[in-house]
Amino acid sequence: MDVEKLKRSVEGRGWSFKHFATGEEAANYLAGELEGVSVGIGGSGTVDAIGLYDKLTGKCPDVVWHWKEDDQDAARVRAMNTDVYISGANAIAETGEIVNIDGKGNRVASTLYGHKRLYIVAGKNKVQPTLEDAIYRARNVAAPLRARSFNVDTPCVKSKELKCYDCRSPQRVCCGMSILMYRMMGMEKSELILIDEDLGM
Template identity: 45%
Template sequence: MTDFTKVKANLEKRGYAVSCFATAAEAADYLDGKLDGRTIGIGGSVTVREMGLLDRLKAHNTVVSHWEGSRKEDAAFTQVYLCSVNGLAETGEMVNIDGVGNRIASTVFGHEELYLIVGRNKLASDYDGAVWRARNVASPKNAIRLQRKTPCAVKGDKCYDCNSPERLCRGMTVLWQPSNGIGRTEVVLINEDLGF
């Protein structure tokens, strides 16, 4: 069982709302109960898919996701946005790496509410560890999932800072505090491994 006490306190000190759950099922119940009659953008989050949230939210919200056939751009105009992070430092910084940029753009601008849903496997002890995790754990796993022809997908062990035309990693964001371009940001911590 991961102890979220320190990271929760540090996130709250930075201005985030934080909720903690023992299981993904409990977190899914919470979000499904909270979000009703809204437009919700989901930018291809494996975490959200593993939680079974997509179908539940679709039953009583308008969900915009390229997994559901929408254009990636369309999720930028929803009231609510859901995604995860690739690395969360215990000191409170959150790191995301993106190729197209839709996901990282939506974590800093344009929504009334943002929920960052984070499994315990994303936690690192400090900022450098969170960046290292995003680059060397999350990105290679995503490259394998997307069957990219990159050295990290072939070897599956670390980032090679490649120059491949299929390189996934085109930009990285660090959230130090809730963005002024978002109405309200909540971090949902879950004591299970979820996503990459």
């Protein structure tokens, strides 16, 4: 992983870049950065692993994460109307593009529109040399692992090999893919937070 190249690429695309050795350091940074603002969170094993939700709930007036609420669909909608949105990434190219695949679309939508600030939190395992490699990882590593975690009825769950079959299963978990290429117009701040740990899927 070429962190300097990634930093240059991301900053050249209008983003800020932060780099932490541990998830705990990243979570502490975000808890300070986001004090007093409302925060929505997308489904993310990385956010879960670094304990961010608990750190934010004491500091922010509203922290909306459907993983923590009984009515998940209502929480997904509420999370689309917060000041700040936090998401993981399925893959990041050293050339600066960020790739995410969604089933319902709430996470992809909220990284594109509706918030003043966006923070993408990702472990070093998500970084790939090129955009092509990043799309490959999102489709053939992150998505099948997510499908397996849900134990849905799809070929990527049944097969031994970790790969996507571009299935037509009604339980398919990958229905839309976004590639963030530049800070979205109208967003005050977009920041990539890279952590020197393997996190998420």
